[in-house]
Amino acid sequence: MANKHLLISFFFSICLLSSAQVKFKAGYIINNRHERTPCLIRNIGNEESTMTFEYKLNNSKNIQKIELSKIEEFGIEDELKCIRALISIDMSRDRIKNIKDTLSQWEEGHAFLNVLVEGKSASLYSYHDYGTPLFFFSMEDSNIVPLVYKKYQVEPTPNFIQQILYDNSFRDQLNMYLACDDKKNADGISYTKKDLVRYFEDYYQCKNDNYTTYKSIQVRDGILLLKPGVSLNSAQFEIRNSVDAGPMICFDKESSVGFGIETEYIFPFNRYKWSVFAEANYLAYKTNNVTVGSEINPPSYTGHAIDLKSIEFPVGIKYHVNLDKNNRLFVKAAYVPYAILSESYIAFSKSYRENFSSSSHFLFGFGYNYRALEMEFRYYTPTDITQNIYNRGSNLNQTRFRISYAFQLLGGRRFQ
DSSP states (O other): HHHHHHHHHHHHHHHHHHHHHHOOOEEEEEEEOOOOEEEEESSSSSSTOSSSEEEEETTOOOOOOOTTTTEEEEEEEETEEEEEEEEEEEOSSSEESSSOOOOEEEEEEEEEEEEEEEEEEEEEEEOOOTTTOEEEETTSSSOEEEEEOOOEEEOOOOTBBBBBEEHHHHHHHHHHHHHOOTTSSSSTTOOOHHHHHHHHHHHHHHHHHEEEEOOGGOOOOOOOEOOOOOOOEEEEEEEEEEEOOOOOOOEEEEEEEEEEEEEEEEEESGGEEEEEEEEEEEEEEEOOEEEEEESSSSSGGTTOOEEEEEEEEOEEEEEEOOOOSSSSEEEEEEEEEEEOOOEEEESSSSEEEOOOOOEEEEEEEEEETTEEEEEEEEEEEEEEOTTSSSEEEEEEEEEEEEEEEEEEESSTTTOO
């Protein structure tokens, strides 16, 4: 139960840290009178949302929410641009009983749109606050119209999907309005930001015309790292006989050097702040010094010794705090199963030895990155590795300081 509470508290701290990381950036707002005002802007939600932005005027502490009715445009120079526009959204159901129900039901309303690609002859926009990403485009000074796409699930009876239908009219729209030559067509693209942004970029490059792709929505790739590391391990072991209510036997805390390898995948969203990792690490712990009560190595406990060798396999998540291009802080949590090697043992006398049982626990850590170099401190929750020994309960306690170096295997430019 204590471990569960610790895990909940750790993830709550990550959420608070994530919120604290949302920073204001230099930008601008344009009000309904077309007046442009420099200000500081931040997004308190996810990066795709256009309804969760706040701003404050320069040299002011008063934070205001960007309201649809009062602001017609806001942005961060060369990074983000959002405009207010009258758009149409298809409100028809995507779960239908038969093919005849695939009729669109368009409703109009004002919304903030993210400008993805902007140019003189054509522009691409996105809207994410409806639930699923929707995309729109405009030609020169024409109105903004939806790129039509819909996925229908034909359900003659509830929870029985007979057929899936797609309305890919957006491809016909692109072929009609943004065709540069016979070699470039939209027949093979998907209704995703990645494909649509690249299609508009290809269109402008084919026309040899100027355009802008805003940095906040540029397509990024995830990053795969391989990180060999060395660690200084500190371990202590305690065991008690639960039948005769004997005293707790505390084996001395010992330090040892360990080695390991880690793979980490850093997700491209949210400025590369989240990642998942998996490791394999070697641990050794050996001592024949014990403390029982206040006595150190009492004569009646001569022969007690522990020799533990294990390989752990942590799997977990990591949250990064970007300080600048080269410096990052992070916190992490992982589930840690491990295997104890067969030569390991605990001795209760010179003639009585027992093996250990493999177990699992959790680790929590924090650390610092300077470019590819990483340093971290870890705390492991206690674990019982003598469940195979009758009436012997134990705690293995560990902390660790680890240094690793990252080699990038896949992905684009790191941490940008």
